[in-house]
Amino acid sequence: MTLDQREGEEIIHQKDRYQLLVDSIQDYAIFLLDTSGYIETWNKGAEKITGYTADEIIGKHLSALCPPSDIAHGKPDKQLLLAARTGSTEDEDWCVKKDGSRFWADEILTALFNKGGSLIGFAKITRDITDKKRSKHALIAANKLLKHQHIELEALNNVKDEFISLASHQLRTPATGIKQFLGLLLEGYAGNLTIQQSAYIQKAYESNERQIDLVNGLLRTAQVDAGKVNLDKSFVNLRTVIDGVVDGLRDVFDARAQSVTVIEKDNQSDIYIDEPRIRMVIENIIDNASKYTENGGAVTITLSETNMYAQVSIKDTGVGISEKDIKKVFEKFNRIPNKLSDTAGGTGLGLYWAKKIINLHKGTIGVKSAVDEGTEFIIKLPKGLSRA
């Protein structure tokens, strides 16, 4: 073969390869236009995307693929002009298929020049990105919906808290009436009662007290959920608080023949806490300790300190909590069924509220337990500002 022949074959080989390249690509429309914008070539990708076969489209103007609104604005020609001037344009726009339907296209129009610098035509590459656009729109819409739902949920949550608050306050009214009249009866202000009468009224009175407790619990919880709790802090000695709580529960422990021991491992300094609320937290836990321990059992309260924290441990010899139940201990309305839970009573809100209050103090509460091996609650509270 001569050199010329080899070169000739080389060129033909190259041309074939480029032909193969253009022809093989199915996801991009790649075609040539003449200087006026008439379509000169067509590839498989173009056919796939637009539906036009080469025979149908070659010789037609680029505007055959444009939506009428674009044509009315003279778009295809403007683009050709711009490409000729700047070298290439890239655009995202609607294009029209053979069947009249639209697709969203990413279009690159490149002006082609000969060695002399004259315009000899254009090359156009078009990609169908309808799916991408749809996904993007879907994402934006979903995002908007989520934001809207979030606002609605927050509003609903507020309404829920307000409703609980209102209903609870109103529920206190009849309970108040009952408390007063049963109290008057029990104290003999309406005459002497027989033993049986007194006993029945006492039961009614206690039932009403439980209702009042329930309502108070609901209100406390609604308040803390609504973020409306303002801690009323002062310097308090935890030992004093614990002693007060234990004294108050003395009858409860005696009735169950349970022993209570308070151990002060370190000398407790005063800490800066909301005393009434922390007292309620501790009372709740100590009361629980008694409730969930059999008669004759023991409750041990240990106080200790570090530089930054005061710690209270409340340990009982009671029924304990299983591994699977222990994770739910601080959840709302959680009442773990166990040997003593039928007699125990309670709302299932106490520990939920306790944890929230302790967290508001930037403290922590944890629990260790195993079935029949007793339970230990450990509360850590930051000491707060140092006492001058």
Added chain:
Amino acid sequence: MRKLLIVEDDVSIREAFSIILRLNAEYEVTTAENGRVALDLCNQNTYDLILLDIMMPVMDGPTFLKEYSSIYPVDVTKIIIMSNLSSGSELSLVQDLGVDKTVLKSSITPERLMSIVAEALEQQGSTTREFKGNRSNSDDVGAIDNDERSVSAY
């Protein structure tokens, strides 16, 4: 003879408090079911002590108090707020209007009511009421009433 006025919209509570306080022969007890009735009564009588509910129809506690304190001298009558609200704006409304005490109704027993009233009447004349936030006592909303371990006032 001390003149007491109970302002309360719930009929059971109104009756109960009335019965309880009438057990003391020294007390002459009158009741009103809302602030407007109470105001009319105050225009005709001077009371030593008013037990005032907050939430009432027609005229509520804070409104009564505002009107009352704009007409009558502050030192003559003791005012105790009796409410079942545990927190909130309604309560803070009354603090600034010079009340002696705020009591959570659902936490007190008949005896406690009697002692609260007796305490307030004892102090009459010997202490002048301060106007801003004079809350100095354990039956305040927000404290646990000592007689009722199980009932807390939050």
